[in-house]
Every structure is written in C-alpha cells, then in structure tokens.
Amino acid sequence: MIIGLSNIAFEYRGTIQDIIWLFYPGAELVAEDRGDFSLHLNLGNLEELFAEAQLFAKDVSLAQREEGQPITPEESPNELKRLARMAVYKLLVSYSRTNPSPWGIMTGIRPTKVVHRLLDFGWDIELVKNYLQNNYALRQDKANLITSVAGIQRPFLLSKEQTKKLIAIYIGIPFCPSRCLYCSFPSYPIKRHRDMVDPFLKALLKEIQVIGEAIKSQGLLVQSIYLGGGTPTSLNYDKFQLLLQAIQQYLKTNHTLEFTVEGGRPDTLNDDVFALLADSGVNRLSINPQSMNQKTLDIIGRAHTVEDIYDSFESARKYSFPTLNMDLIIGLPGETVEDVARTMNSVLMLKPENITVHALALKRASILKQRLAEFPLLQAEEAVAMWQETARGAAVLGQQPYYMYRQKQMVGNLENIGYALPGHECIYNIQMIEERQTIIGLGVGAGSKWVDPETFTLVNEYNAKDPRQYVERLDQYIARKLQHIGELANA
Structure with missing residues (x-):
C-alpha cells in the first residue's frame, strides 16, 4: 500500500508512522498527493495546541480535529505530537472501520512511564485511568492493567x-x-x-x-x-x-x-x-x-x-x-x-x-x-x-x-x-x-x-x-x- 502525505504530514512522519502502520502494516509513506489515499496534517503552535488531520480517497474525504492542553508548559511540544497522533488514529478508525490495537496511540515500549509521570504530579489512579482512555485511546482493560502495574512498582522506584x-x-x-x-x-x-x-x-x-x-x-x-x-x-x-x-x-x-x-x-x-x-x-x-x-x-x-x-x-x-x-x-x-x-x-x-x-x-x-x-x-x-x-x-x-x-x-x-x-x-x-x-x-x-x-x-x-x-x-x-x-x- 502507498499512502501520500502532505508536506506537514511528511515532516511529522516519524510521529505518525507507527499509528498508520497499526492499520496498514508496512505501508509506504511518500511525500506526494498520491497512493491508495492521502493524509493531510495541520498543526497549531505552542500557544494554540491543536491538530487537524484530513484523509482523501477516491470517493471519500474525512477530517478529524483534536485540541488539548499540556500538563505543564514544558510539555507543549510533546502534547502537539500527541494531538497529531490522536487525530490520525481517530481518522483511520473511521476510514478503515477497524480498531487494531487495545493500546490506542500508545505504541512505545514503556507505557507505564506515562502513568508514573502522572502519579508524580499527584494524580489519583481513577483520574489517570480516565486520562489514558480519553487522551491515548486506551481500552479500559489496558488502562486498568498499567495503572495496577504502576501501583505495585511505586515502592520500588528510587528517590x-x-x-x-x-x-x-x-x-x-x-x-x-x-x-x-x-x-x-x-x-x-x-x-x-x-x-x-x-x-x-x-x-x-x-x-x-x-x-x-x-x-x-x-x-x-x-x-x-x-x-x-x-x-x-x-x-x-x-x-x-x-x-x-x-x-x-x-x-x-x-x-x-x-x-x-x-x-x-x-x-x-x-x-x-x-x-x-x-x-x-x-x-x-x-x-x-x-x-x-x-x-x-x-x-x-x-x-x-x-x-x-x-x-x-x-x-x-x-x-x-x-x-x-x-x-x-x-x-x-x-x-x-x-x-x-x-x-x-x-x-x-x-x-x-x-x-x-x-x-x-x-x-x-x-x-x-x-x-x-x-x-x-x-x-x-x-x-x-x-x-x-x-x-x-x-x-x-x-x-x-x-x-x-x-x-x-x-x-x-x-x-x-x-x-x-x-x-x-x-x-x-x-x-x-x-x-x-x-x-x-x-x-x-x-x-x-x-x-x-x-x-x-x-x-x-x-x-x-x-x-x-x-x-x-x-x-x-x-x-x-x-x-x-x-x-x-x-x-
């Protein structure tokens, strides 16, 4: 499969490639408006955080917009990337009519690190679970799993x-x-x-x-x-x-x-x-x-x-x-x-x-x-x-x-x-x-x-x-x- 990416989408391909490959493993991503379908991406800035993704196929055009707020100001660049991944993910769920992973946009090796970071900020477990489901598209059982694992690990983490x-x-x-x-x-x-x-x-x-x-x-x-x-x-x-x-x-x-x-x-x-x-x-x-x-x-x-x-x-x-x-x-x-x-x-x-x-x-x-x-x-x-x-x-x-x-x-x-x-x-x-x-x-x-x-x-x-x-x-x-x-x- 070949998927065409707009200039911004191609620039951010390192951010969104894992998401695309959840749906279309090994798909070739090209910096042109061609292929089985094309993806366009428009991003806000560090003051106005949003991501808009658009998909254009032969007989279909779809769009998805995501807005968010960083937990701390220093995390604005990472929040912008998260919004881009989330917009592409939801767009492809809609287009493909499949949901290929219970882990949503969490494609990294160590998902519990996100939980520990939130717990470091003083969040309680239920708030963390809701955040993971709403902001990372985790299925509820996986949100329960990683918060449970993190709870057992906390006494072992070093000061x-x-x-x-x-x-x-x-x-x-x-x-x-x-x-x-x-x-x-x-x-x-x-x-x-x-x-x-x-x-x-x-x-x-x-x-x-x-x-x-x-x-x-x-x-x-x-x-x-x-x-x-x-x-x-x-x-x-x-x-x-x-x-x-x-x-x-x-x-x-x-x-x-x-x-x-x-x-x-x-x-x-x-x-x-x-x-x-x-x-x-x-x-x-x-x-x-x-x-x-x-x-x-x-x-x-x-x-x-x-x-x-x-x-x-x-x-x-x-x-x-x-x-x-x-x-x-x-x-x-x-x-x-x-x-x-x-x-x-x-x-x-x-x-x-x-x-x-x-x-x-x-x-x-x-x-x-x-x-x-x-x-x-x-x-x-x-x-x-x-x-x-x-x-x-x-x-x-x-x-x-x-x-x-x-x-x-x-x-x-x-x-x-x-x-x-x-x-x-x-x-x-x-x-x-x-x-x-x-x-x-x-x-x-x-x-x-x-x-x-x-x-x-x-x-x-x-x-x-x-x-x-x-x-x-x-x-x-x-x-x-x-x-x-x-x-x-x-x-």
Whole structure:
C-alpha cells in the first residue's frame, strides 16, 4: 500500500508512522498527493495546541480535529505530537472501520512511564485511568492493567537521592547450547564458537574488576545484579565458577538485594551448577521452557525435553532459591490455544514464584523472520485467547502483574508481562523498564543506562554484540564507563 502525505504530514512522519502502520502494516509513506489515499496534517503552535488531520480517497474525504492542553508548559511540544497522533488514529478508525490495537496511540515500549509521570504530579489512579482512555485511546482493560502495574512498582522506584547511590548491573553472556528460531539476542551456539569463549571471558573478567573497583571507590552501591544472555550456564563449570567468583569479589555486597541468573535452558543445569549458584548468593533463578509442548520445543530448536524442564525445576527446589522464574512465549510456531493451556497447567504444577509471558515479536535478526512461509503468524484473536490463558494461570498461582513492556510487530498488538507473588517482584526488571536507575551493562551486547538523578533523563550506551568486537573495543568501553561513574558519583 502507498499512502501520500502532505508536506506537514511528511515532516511529522516519524510521529505518525507507527499509528498508520497499526492499520496498514508496512505501508509506504511518500511525500506526494498520491497512493491508495492521502493524509493531510495541520498543526497549531505552542500557544494554540491543536491538530487537524484530513484523509482523501477516491470517493471519500474525512477530517478529524483534536485540541488539548499540556500538563505543564514544558510539555507543549510533546502534547502537539500527541494531538497529531490522536487525530490520525481517530481518522483511520473511521476510514478503515477497524480498531487494531487495545493500546490506542500508545505504541512505545514503556507505557507505564506515562502513568508514573502522572502519579508524580499527584494524580489519583481513577483520574489517570480516565486520562489514558480519553487522551491515548486506551481500552479500559489496558488502562486498568498499567495503572495496577504502576501501583505495585511505586515502592520500588528510587528517590533522587537514592538514584545518586544505588545502581544495577547487567552482565551479558553471548553463548547458548543452540540458537532458537525466534531469538534476536546476541547468541552464539557455544560448540560452534568455542574459540571465542576464552578471549571473551578474559575480557569480561577485566571489565568486571575495573568497573567494580571504580563503583566501590566512588561509594556507589549495587542494588541488583542480572546475569543474562544468551545462556550464562552454557559456560562449562570451571569458567562459570570464575565468573561467579569475580561477581562476588567486585560487584556483590551486603547492599545487593537481588542476584538473578538466567539458567534459561534446562540442558545446561545440574546439581553441581545449582550448588554453585546457591553458594554464590543467587536468589532469583530463571528456568525458561518457553513452552511445555515437546513438538514446539523441537520446532524452535531447543535441545531438551519437557521432562528435562520438570527435572531441572524440581532439582532447583532442593537448593532453596527464594524465587524461581519461568519464561513463556505465546504465538510460537504451530501452537494453539489448547497448547498454551497445557503449558500453563504444567506450570501450575511446578508453582514458580514468577512467570514472565512474552508475546512473540518478529525480529529482523531472528531465523523465524527468514522462514515466515513455513511458520505463519497467529491471528490477533488467537493471540488474545492465549494471553488470557496465561493470565488465568498466573491468577490461580496468586501472582500479580508487576512489570510490562511492548515491542513492535508483536502478535495481537499485545504486551510482555511479568507476574509475581507479592514479595517476589524482580527489582532489576522494574528498574530496567522504568528507567529511573542507572544500569551498568558489562559483557557482549550489554546496554548501560546512565540516569541523571535530577531529571531522570538518561543516556543509553551499548557494548558490541559480537564477542570479537567486544574484546577489541574493551578498553574504549571501560574508559567510557569510568567517566560516567565519576559523573554520577559527583552529581
């Protein structure tokens, strides 16, 4: 499909493109008055805030005007963009006679950030819900969801003074037993890339030591540590032990409330690994099946069985980890609503303290993207029914949604959502999504979020996704982090 945009509409295409693509995925936007139909946009100024959108098709012309007021004068530019998105959204709802997303014009990754901003202004929950429905076109159930999630998160958010001292650490391990069909993360099958392991680990241990020493010397405190990937436990026992010893020596202190490890794949776990994790102070462990259906595990490239998942989970319980998490994905190739229901019934038997449910997102870097002809994506109605099955299971376990985020090209325009028993919420997940705490990323593909304690604005920086590039550029990454650590300590 080709959609023509007027001069102003084309100038604002970065603002309205996501809205148009909700209705017409991948439509080509051109700066001409041609195509299947054309969109015109007229905007007010910072003193008179309004947006007018017009649509011209062969036999149809429609118009939509939106007016509004910023919450504070400083937010006038953002309010003008919101009005433009809302005018285009309502216009396309009228033209297409469809409403493709329960999230309205909220197409960003972190919708709860809007809720926290309003709560910071002293708004009550009911006022926030009404604002979201009227100003972002959220469906009522989604407005209820994100205000509920934000309510659980509020006690975990840091004050400005705390933000100057408390930080989080993410450590990225790029190796896995095999690469899953849907995966877009930096992930290298460890047997095929065994020559990378030693140089990578040597570099990572250096980064942990130098950054850990700088953190301590500047009086910063590590609140949470998250060891992810990839699959960290794909490292052999001796190498994994070296890694955990370095984390213990340079990063973890008595102020560290949470230490999460992505065990991920049950084929990388055994009693020796569980004992090592427990002795290293890990208090949140993820064992992630994604599905409890063997046919699905085979399709997506998991080199383990459903029985392996049961065995690993039951073995982990013997080591008294306070919190066990299970990740699930809805929308996996070939799965039905009945398959997801079977997965949830299996999860109910295991009774994890956390369940994280991901809606499949089609990523350019995934094998799935290249093989779509073999694995067609779900219809929205099926995806919603699967989501409801997972929500039902979490409720049976007494778990509440405590964090969430969205991605582009998610099945059913849904969301990724974490459920937890009260008292078992993942601190790192909350801080990472809400972006009110500095997170220092170490290792391959790791992202750092450097938060300004006064404004909660942030700078994102990333290590290379390729292990060889990471090793080559390590000194550059370390120098950059040392500068930021000094700035944070002096804030």
